[in-house]
Amino acid sequence: MTDLNTDRLLLRRWRASDLEPWAAMNADPEVREHLGDVLTRERSDASVARFRADFDRRGYGWWAVEVRATGEFIGFAGLDEVDDGLPFTGVEIGWRLARAAWGHGYATEAARAVLAFGFETLALPEILAVTTAGNLRSQAVMRRLGMTTDPADDFDDPDAPEGPLRRNVLFRLAAPRQG
Template sequence: MADLRTDRLVLRRWQDSDLEPWAAMNADPAVREHLGDLLTREQSDASVAQFQAEFDQRGYGWWAVQLQATGEFIGFAGLDQVEDGMPFTGVEIGWRLARSAWGQGYATEAALAGLAFGFETLELPEILAVTTATNLRSQAVMRRIGMTRDPADDFDDPTAPEGPLRPNVLYRIARAVRV
């Protein structure tokens, strides 16, 4: 699988040098606010191993994201199969960036690269995005990349405990909209 490049970013396979900054992100309460508990270093490292295995199996997944200009790791973005047990199926797009990378358009830029890969290379008919109802920043990115929400698709995440992480919103974009 080739790297994806944008004007400012490289979306690439994970490297050992990503483990430390990834663990720091997963230990940051602001980064994890809409995701649940903070991760230990072991849990964080295990997530990267899983990302790499999924890439090997499917040829796509969660890419590590780095700045082209400096090579700095800033997070992840990509595509993943919707988890079993959700009230819908398909492929979802997502991103998670270090707090220092917020507010600079990187999530939108990485997501657009992911959409292009999903529609042009994988020829997916539709791509989904999911987040908590309170995650307004991610919902803004979803709208910026052309996704739309039908409130009738909103759902309670069956994997989340009762509380603010349970109500979720679902955004969609069809290949025909992008091509």
């Protein structure tokens, strides 16, 4: 597995020491506001097991993100195949950070490293991003990354209950042209 480095961050394989802060993030209603219910410790730990298995199988997925200067785990960023049942296919980028890490530019910094990996190493022709219509913070990161959206691509998530998590926005970024 490839680690990704930025000026301030290390995107790396998950460690046992990440499980507790990851569970705390997943139990935080503000972190989960646009994702659904908070997760139990068991469900949180199971998600890390899936992340590890996906990385082993595909060679990419969700990296644990830590601050290089302190070694502090602050969340995740990475790439995943779009879920079945959505009105599009491809590979999507995503991130989730602990509240204490919000507002420092970490999501944008980590996402830029992930985009570079997706385009340069995986040779993806396009990378997608999806969030709820109300998640303006993530949409701002997507715009900073150069991603664009078309209201015609907005969709209702078939797995989300009626309410604020149902309507989603799709952002796209094509691979940079060579030469």
